[in-house]
Amino acid sequence: MTTPGRLPYPITLTGDGIILREWRDDDLDELVAMLDEPAIARWTPMPSPFGVDAGLAYLKRARLGRTGGSRIQLAVTTDGGKPLGEVLLFGVDAGLREAEIGYLVGAAHRRRGLAAGSLALLSGYARGTLRLSRLLLRIDPANTASTGVARRCGYQLTGEPPILQEGPYGPSSLDTWEQVAAGGSTRLERLRNVAARRYGGRRG
Numbered sequence: 001m002t003t004p005g006r007l008p009y010p011i012t013l014t015g016d017g018i019i020l021r022e023w024r025d026d027d028l029d030e031l032v033a034m035l036d037e038p039a040i041a042r043w044t045p046m047p048s049p050f051g052v053d054a055g056l057a058y059l060k061r062a063r064l065g066r067t068g069g070s071r072i073q074l075a076v077t078t079d080g081g082k083p084l085g086e087v088l089l090f091g092v093d094a095g096l097r098e099a100e101i102g103y104l105v106g107a108a109h110r111r112r113g114l115a116a117g118s119l120a121l122l123s124g125y126a127r128g129t130l131r132l133s134r135l136l137l138r139i140d141p142a143n144t145a146s147t148g149v150a151r152r153c154g155y156q157l158t159g160e161p162p163i164l165q166e167g168p169y170g171p172s173s174l175d176t177w178e179q180v181a182a183g184g185s186t187r188l189e190r191l192r193n194v195a196a197r198r199y200g201g202r203r204g
């Protein structure tokens with residue numbers, strides 16, 4: 001499959017003790033318990049406090065994004081049952097064949113490799129099935145848990161200027177990390193190619 005206009009729905013991704021599945025309406029209680037948590041409020045754009053109304057709105061938005069084909073948003077599970085986290089792919093640029101990925105894991109389930117395993121699984125699907133050539137993460141450098149996940153999955157820091165964001169728990173300055181598929185170009189290589197074309201043109 002080449003980079004699609006609409007992302008596939010529904011899907012289940014399985015590997016390495018992890019099953020990524022579509023969100024369901026009966027996940028509401030687990031979702032609210034998971035997202036109403038300080039580290040998630042600090043490092044993601046979730047509303048805080050995160051109550052039942054926020055949960056209902058979140059599941060509705062997830063369903064619209066999935067059925068409309070604009071994003072992939074999957075619950076992280078170990079067995080297809082209870083959701084322990086979430087991983088999502090969004091902001092697909094079909095021309096550049098790139099997209100952004102985000103992730104979170106419930107506080108009770110951290111440091112078990114769930115984020116790294118889920119990121120690796122979704123990244124592999126994005127490169128292999130969706131044929132995306134460059135995957136991006138945006139991470140505040142103070143979020144050492146998330147930079148650890150990025151590193152463990154082979155993502156590398158780019159030199160892109162930080163993206164500044166205000167949040168209820170303080171400002172964030174998001175660095176861009178990238179993973180480039182075989183045959184794709186890093187940001188630095190793209191810049192070098194542009195420069196080479198420009199200066200090559202002048203000499204010619």
Ligand SMILES: CC(C)(COP(=O)(O)OP(=O)(O)OC[C@H]1O[C@@H](n2cnc3c(N)ncnc32)[C@H](O)[C@@H]1OP(=O)(O)O)[C@@H](O)C(=O)NCCC(=O)NCCS
Nearest residue numbers: 039043103104105110111112113114115116145146148149
């Ligand atoms: C970031 C987050 C998703 C990590 O989830 P996780 O399932 O605990 O991560 P993993 O177990 O896969 O960790 C993979 C590696 O990352 C690093 N890491 C993870 N948590 C860490 C922490 N608290 N401190 C330091 N390093 C950490 C480690 O190198 C770890 O490997 P190790 O356990 O073998 O040492 C989780 O802490 C979270 O949901 N935080 C709040 C939301 C968030 O920040 N999302 C990302 C926004 S960019």
